[in-house]
Amino acid sequence: xxxxxxxxxxxxxxxxxxxxxxxxxxxxxxxxxxxxxxxxxxxxxxxxxxxxxxxxxxxxxxxxxxxxxxxxxxxxxxxxxxxxxxxxxxxxxxxxxxxxxxxxxxxxxxxxxxxxxxxxxxxxxxxxxxxxxxxxxxxxxxxxxxxxxxxxxxxxxxxxxxxxxxxxxxxxxxxxxxxxxxxxxxxxxxxxxxxxxxxxxxxxxxxxxxxxxxxxxxxxxxxxxxxxxxxxxxxxxxxxxxxxxxxxxxxxxxx
Numbered sequence: 001x002x003x004x005x006x007x008x009x010x011x012x013x014x015x016x017x018x019x020x021x022x023x024x025x026x027x028x029x030x031x032x033x034x035x036x037x038x039x040x041x042x043x044x045x046x047x048x049x050x051x052x053x054x055x056x057x058x059x060x061x062x063x064x065x066x067x068x069x070x071x072x073x074x075x076x077x078x079x080x081x082x083x084x085x086x087x088x089x090x091x092x093x094x095x096x097x098x099x100x101x102x103x104x105x106x107x108x109x110x111x112x113x114x115x116x117x118x119x120x121x122x123x124x125x126x127x128x129x130x131x132x133x134x135x136x137x138x139x140x141x142x143x144x145x146x147x148x149x150x151x152x153x154x155x156x157x158x159x160x161x162x163x164x165x166x167x168x169x170x171x172x173x174x175x176x177x178x179x180x181x182x183x184x185x186x187x188x189x190x191x192x193x194x195x196x197x198x199x200x201x202x203x204x205x206x207x208x209x210x211x212x213x214x215x216x217x218x219x220x221x222x223x224x225x226x227x228x229x230x231x232x233x234x235x236x237x238x239x240x241x242x243x244x245x246x247x248x249x250x251x252x253x254x255x
Contacts, residue, residue, distance in 0.1 A: 058231055064091040075219035082108030096235045097242025101131030105227040127228040129241035130221050135252040137218040140186045146179045147212045167191050173204035194251045208236045213244050220245055
């Protein structure tokens with residue numbers, strides 16, 4: 001009622017002022033502008049409240065603790081990118097899939113200046129699930145399963161300039177989706193065993209869209225692009241994190 005009253009009052013005031021200053025046509029235009037602005041504000045407020053209600057309900061249903069906005073530990077390259085980085089939403093506990101960890105809407109910003117010196121900020125949004133697999137640290141210090149970018153025929157040329165070894169897999173489907181790299185001194189035999197056929201099939205056919213993971217010193221960061229806004233997407237990411245963590249844990253335990 002208050003919003004409607006303010007909108008009507010503002011529209012009438014805009015019509016009167018516009019009419020007196022420049023005629024009825026301008027008065028109608030000003031009144032219409034007031035109404036459009038009010039609708040935009042209401043739409044934004046409703047969207048913000050709906051998102052808040054969803055995140056609250058999601059955390060309660062999964063028995064996760066909401067920590068709200070804050071920072072994430074800079075454990076992997078993704079979590080260290082940009083000039084500024086933060087999580088607009090953080091939830092912690094036993095994630096769907098059974099792995100204890102943190103689920104977050106993460107953003108990093110890159111600041112640049114155009115030819116006239118004007119500051120520009122680019123925002124990059126991700127949904128991340130973080131957990132710990134300390135057993136893997138004795139097997140591999142760093143392991144990155146990245147979203148593929150660029151052309152595959154350039155892999156050999158690009159690898160000349162890399163300090164990481166490319167993990168080759170005999171799967172056309174996985175090769176189209178991912179590029180995988182590990183420490184230069186990581187055991188190639190262990191890496192081949194880690195990427196067993198069943199794990200390759202899961203990555204190729206069942207991992208969420210725009211999925212990737214980073215492992216550094218036992219810290220696992222599973223991520224997808226964008227801020228996931230549905231329970232199904234959040235559950236799928238958490239379950240994917242659990243699947244990767246289990247696979248790393250199982251193979252790390254092999255003698």
